[in-house]
Amino acid sequence: MVPQQLLQPRPARILVVEDEVLVRALIAEELRLAGFSVIEANRADDALTYIRAGQQVDLVFSDIQTPGLLDGLQLAETLRDKYPDIPVILTSGNDDPKYVGILGTFVPKPYDITKTIELMSAILAQKSPGER
């Protein structure tokens, strides 16, 4: 008999990259309430280190302006090249979405959390269970 836990799909893991701690804590809490598992990074560098360490990530939600060596656009570019199975949603209060191009979906700040979660769910639904 297979334990019930093994039959249930694991929650999708969303890596949130945001250096404003109050903003990050808010979106992380809402995502957890929606049933996601959330990893909180304050820098794109840390996010990439986490992924390179082999940790499971199903979607990245990143601010474009982040401290450190990489910004959100460079993170998205690296993920597109090295980890194409990880979809990226970029957000910013300043950047013109045309700069985002094919790197990911753009959500302008301030964003509606409910609509953003719906967008994440829709993107994750397009991934097959085997990819998760």
Added chain:
Amino acid sequence: MSDPCILIVEKDLLVRTPLAEYLRECGYLVLEASSAGDARTLLEDGSRRIDIVLAEVKSGEPSGFALASWVRTHLPNTQVVLAGTVATAAEKAGDICQEGPALSKPYDHRLVLDDIQRLLAARDRNDRT
């Protein structure tokens, strides 16, 4: 009564995330900060009561010690547990966090949980008396 809230202050995402996930699985509400400065922002925000701060000693500027001192002055009902690798730092932590033991890194998740449960139980006993 809401779940006790733990604030983890740790710059290394690969250390902080599994510890936070472990404590969430144990039923705690967990907030995460990558620096003592961010931790103080969350503490000053005041939108939720934070019961325990679990901070790395070397958490940038301000240090974990400075954060602990600030918490003791401004939020006397919040307990602080400092973690570090240096023995003397652990001794100083014991002085700063009067009720809180210092933990060694790397974290043993079970030991962290034991300490948190003990601190919360002691606080509840004090609240009743």
